[in-house]
Structures are given as structure tokens and as C-alpha cells.
Amino acid sequence: MTTIALVTAISATGHDEDLPPLQSACERAGLTARALAWDDASVGWGRMGAALLRSPWDYTERLPEFMAWCERTAHAVPLLNPLPVIRWNTDKHYLADLAAVGIPVVPTEFVEPDAEPMEALQRFLAAHDAAEFVVKPAVSAGARDTQRYQRSQEFAAGNHLARLLDAGRSALLQPYLPAVDADGETALIHIDGRYSHAIRKGALLKIGDTSPLDPHAFGDIRNREPAEDERRLADQVLAAASRLLKLEQPLLYARIDLLRGADGAPRLLELELTEPSLFFAQAPEAADRLAQALLARLADGTVRTRTDIG
Known part of the structure; x- marks a missing residue:
């Protein structure tokens, strides 16, 4: 029986609610699935039939180390989603790539480590009349180091931005879209290029709350039936990503997080292709x-099958 590695992290042990149902589903499909941490040096990755990235959630704090692991592992075993996708998707500069080809994204200004933080922040505030805004790192997950500010909190936001830049981290500034407080985000999950299900994620960022967020928290999660315009945008996002990355087959999994702008139209907040929770509890x-x-990819040779696993 082929063994599939469901890639997690030592620090994420016990936190990924998707792993038990996915292991059971793999067993029903005739696959042995083992949850293995990318940062466990004892794992022999070449003995796996495929390595399916699921919850390596500490990569944002260890990106060079994680990417070096991805490079090594991709030479030993098929990595899913594949290495070029991971390289592109682990840094939110991908939003600029998608915006450049016409995808409506939440307005985003990137600030690089050599910028003067207060000047960058003041330019952003002058260009956007939003009552509130968000500061976040370009490499982040689970709202780590992300904070919501009012315009009157320019000094605190500037200090936050300066801390990120001083640590050598690129950052981004976005208007806070009020629709998230009333309606939450819509997260559409696609499997093998096809729509699977969607959930509503409640707002995580609270104004004035500077306490660190639980990196494994998702807030208020509920089932949601996406609107037609959300379905269309999700399809457009995936098609654009496939063109940009020159992919020869659909992404095995994807999560497209959308918010509605002031005009009521959906906009892309994030495209999660590396380690998204897929919310199997809701579907x-x-x-x-x-x-x-x-299993289909293993059967048709798209993913190399290993049968010599001890």
C-alpha cells in the first residue's frame, strides 16, 4: 500500500483538525497516510509515495529553513502542491502579480525593508480614505504579527511597521474593509481544480486589541453557500494563478479567501496554496x-508511486 506523508510541523502537533479525517479518507481510498513533521530530521521522505503539505504552520518564522527543506524534499518525493507553487505562494507579493493581470484584490501597498516606515504609512493614508487599515507581514499565516488600526493610531501603526522592516521583513498595508465585521470572509475550497465547498470566517482582528493572536485560531467558522460572483472570482483567481505559474494540471487543493469591498463586489484577500486549512469538519x-x-494522480503516473515502503 502506498504511503502518503501529510506534512505538518512539530509545533502544530494536535492543532490541525483536518488531519484525522484526511487520514481516514486516505485509508478508505487504499492509501496509508502518516502525519509527519517537516522539521523532524528522522523522517525518510524518499520512502513516501508523495508529500502532501497540510500544516507546516511555523514556516513563516523559519522561511529559509522551510524552503531549503522543500527544495531537498522535492528531489526525493513529489511535493503537493508542487515546489514552484510553494515558492510563489509563501510570500504575499503574489497579490501584486494577480492584480497586475486584472484580478480584483483588496487594495494592497507593499513596504520593503529599506523604506522609511512613517513616510510609507503616510503615503498610504493619503492614498486611501479608509477609516481603518491593517499592517501585516508579507510572509505570514494565521494573522501572526497582523494588526488593525484606526487612522488616529498612526504612531502605533508606524511602530508596528518599523518593527517588521527592522527585522528584514517586507510588510503590506491594506484598508480594513468593514464588510468583514458584518459578513465575515468567504473561503472557497477547490480540490483538483473544482469547487468543493465554502465556509464563512468571522473577523479575527479587533480594534484596540494588541494581544497576540493564537496562531492556530480561525475565529467563528460556519458553512456558507457562496454567491455567484464569488464563485466566478474564485475561478478567475485560479485560472490566473495557473497561467502565471505555467501549471500543466490543476492545483490539487486551493483556498480562495474573499471579502466584499465598499462597492459590494468581492475582492481577493488571500490565495492559500501552501498550507491552508480546508475545513473538513464543515464538509x-x-x-x-x-x-x-x-489516488487518481498516483494511478495515472502524475505522482510517482512507491511500493517498496517498509
Whole structure:
């Protein structure tokens, strides 16, 4: 029986609620699935049939180390999603690439480490009349180091931005879209290039709350039926990403997080292709869809099958 590695991290042990249902789904599909940490030096990755990235959630704090692991592992075993996708998607500069080809993204200004933080912030505030805004790192997950500010909190926001830049981290500034407080985000999950299900994520960022967020928290999660304009935008985002990355087959998994702008139209907040939670608790059948899609790729040779696993 082929063994699939469900890649997590030592620090994420016990926090990924998707792993147990996905392991069960793989077993039903005739695959053995083992949850293995990318930062566990004892793992022999070359003995796996494929390495499916699921919850390596500490990569944002260890990106060079994680990318070096990805490079090594991709030579030993098929990595899913594949290495070029991971290189592109682990840094939110991908939003600029998508905006450049016409995808409506949440307005985003990038600030690089050599910039003067207060000057960059003042330019952003002059260009956007939003009552509130967000400062976040370009490499982040789970709202780590992300904070919501009012315009009157320019000094605090500037200090936050300066801390990120002084640490050599690129940052981004975005208007805070009020629709998230009323309606939350819509996260559309696609498996093997096809729509699977969607959930509503409640707002995580609270004004005036500077306490660190639990990196494994997702807020208020509920099932949601996406609107037609959200379905269309999700399809457009995935098509654009495939063109930019010159992919020869659909992404095995993707999560497209959308918010509605002031005009009521959906905009892309994030495209999660590396380690997104897929919320199998809200759609248990989706775990079987992912396992079957993986099995199909193994069967048709898209992913190399290993049968010599001890």
C-alpha cells in the first residue's frame, strides 16, 4: 500500500483538525497516510509515495529553513502542491502579480525593508480614505504579527511597521474593509481544480486589541453557500494563478479567501496554496474528494508511486 506523508510541523502537533479525517479518507481510498513533521530530521521522505503539505504552520518564522527543506524534499518525493507553487505562494507579493493581470484584490501597498516606515504609512493614508487599515507581514499565516488600526493610531501603526522592516521583513498595508465585521470572509475550497465547498470566517482582528493572536485560531467558522460572483472570482483567481505559474494540471487543493469591498463586489484577500486549512469538519465528504484526487494522480503516473515502503 502506498504511503502518503501529510506534512505538518512539530509545533502544530494536535492543532490541525483536518488531519484525522484526511487520514481516514486516505485509508478508505487504499492509501496509508502518516502525519509527519517537516522539521523532524528522522523522517525518510524518499520512502513516501508523495508529500502532501497540510500544516507546516511555523514556516513563516523559519522561511529559509522551510524552503531549503522543500527544495531537498522535492528531489526525493513529489511535493503537493508542487515546489514552484510553494515558492510563489509563501510570500504575499503574489497579490501584486494577480492584480497586475486584472484580478480584483483588496487594495494592497507593499513596504520593503529599506523604506522609511512613517513616510510609507503616510503615503498610504493619503492614498486611501479608509477609516481603518491593517499592517501585516508579507510572509505570514494565521494573522501572526497582523494588526488593525484606526487612522488616529498612526504612531502605533508606524511602530508596528518599523518593527517588521527592522527585522528584514517586507510588510503590506491594506484598508480594513468593514464588510468583514458584518459578513465575515468567504473561503472557497477547490480540490483538483473544482469547487468543493465554502465556509464563512468571522473577523479575527479587533480594534484596540494588541494581544497576540493564537496562531492556530480561525475565529467563528460556519458553512456558507457562496454567491455567484464569488464563485466566478474564485475561478478567475485560479485560472490566473495557473497561467502565471505555467501549471500543466490543476492545483490539487486551493483556498480562495474573499471579502466584499465598499462597492459590494468581492475582492481577493488571500490565495492559500501552501498550507491552508480546508475545513473538513464543515464538509466531511471533502476529505474523500482530496484522497480520491490524490489516488487518481498516483494511478495515472502524475505522482510517482512507491511500493517498496517498509
